[in-house]
Amino acid sequence: MTIPGTARLHDHLAEAIKDPDPIRVGDDLICLRFETMKVYSALGAVRHLLETGAVRTGDTLIDSSSGIYAHALALACHRYGMKCHIVGSTTVDKTLRVQLEILGATVEQVPSSNNLQLDQNLRVRRIAEILRDNPSYHWMQQYHDDIHYLGYGAVADLVDQVAPAGPLCLVGGVGTGASTGAIAAYLRDRGRDVNLVGVQPFGSITFGAGHTQDPEMIIAGIGSSIEFRNVRHELYDRLHWVSFDYAMSAAVDLLRTSGVFAGLSAGAAYLSAVWEHQCDSSRQHVFLAADTGTRYVDSAFSRHAEARPMNSMRPREIDSLEQLAVPWSAMSWDRRESALVRREQFPSATPSH
Template identity: 60%
Template structure:
């Protein structure tokens, strides 16, 4: 056993778990630790930030912890504009890690909550030019941390025909994994990428379908993201809360993997993709543990349907999407119009430190 230099290395390190013939789970304790740590290290190495600077971003919880760990490791200040969904476990960790949490007021409207966070970030940037906005939803720098993961996966599985399944999110996880895996694909054999989305997300055009029970917004968004490469996706699955709950419960019952709700949605989609082509190895991503979902998901396990009784509604156009589960051959199509950040999205280039201003923690 070798020691790690910082707890971030242990928390971000994934485990590859064989669940069945041709079906694997890539399980993380906290997946975004990888992307935040690699992004911050790259920014330091390239001189875009310096020790003592303060890093700013918006988060519903998981990325907040990841960024706070990176800032703790590299001697940086951390300022998080937190969603109304940030719970006490996240809040207390941020406090003890020295991060500043700027919470949003209570709201049952995730779209309103996200819009408020974006507005607050812009207000903070305008007030303090020393802040560096990490732009997890827009900057490709967050993809760098997944290169070693892709190398580990390929080394472990060998040159098998591979399908990767997982939440789309900000575009820095499944999109990056597929990019790095494809770069090493054998000639004539392309890694397939299957994205998982919640209903109500603009990212792949499901904003017109409301899921009243949605609590998996972390894999989708009510606002356009700038670093999602839509053309990289071969297939998209949209899963409602009930379908994702069934996937999560089955993952724990059958395989003893205690993972979050987005992992349940990915598990459901992965099993379906495996059934369609048994000659391909299917790998799905479990980005976090199930602790945040004990009350909202696992305590409701009696509501879970047997996953073998579930099947996605096949659609040829996003106008046909319907709860509780839909599937579409995306086939490398471009982003839907609503998913493209417009000129008013105000996604600034990383700002240079003003001359004569000493970096501070803020």
């Protein structure tokens, strides 16, 4: 609903908070700052499931999350009259958990772990147990189902509007693939020249860094120790692997220099985008800040005195995955496919729904 001469009136909070704020944080560098980015993914997926009859109003939707998707799915379920069950990691803090519970979601968390593989395996194993006891539940499978690409067409439209005509470079966490990959695919469908730079944590198997480990802590949500089948490797031009230490330092710098208070994945994307712009200033660079920095206050921002200066951090440019090394490595991926991708499930770069 739009009231003439006033701001738009939304029918639900999910619709109000999904749109990002595009913020110029440097020459030819734009930050897309979301409150919770995956609202696009969750709203688009739930709406499609209802429209196709795969689920009905009142059904229970279940999934695993390190935090951002949990909030998004709970809001989407609240918006469309669904029940919600979240199996979360310990990064789902008290502030978020209380919100989820009041929204009507059932929330349970796996035991604390600083190991990416153990954390994700425990969550997926718990979902399997719940589905055995509740076969009517619908597993959203944010890690595997390309239905989660659908909502990001609107983000691509926004990028197309705010970024001047010409070559683009989009930088952000890979995660499940249904964010950076989806936005880039939609932009390319619209005729934009887009280089896609994915950001990963050390320890993620998605692009072959399973043999590495961050000595500090995992950066939630942008990597995986288990196969994420909806990551389309052939969409990516470059990859950056960033440690907690460097991501924290960049997130602090982003807040200090621009006022943007965003999470660790945003810090890693900002760091990578600044470097990519230094290497190729012919492109407008856009990076994603997928959530606010609230849940990282204790683990990261409270350590701001330890933050490294931006100009002291440089990536190790590598030619092979065997050369990966903490704290920061970068590599040209050149839109190659991966043996992890099940091509029969995802035959093209364009979302099929």
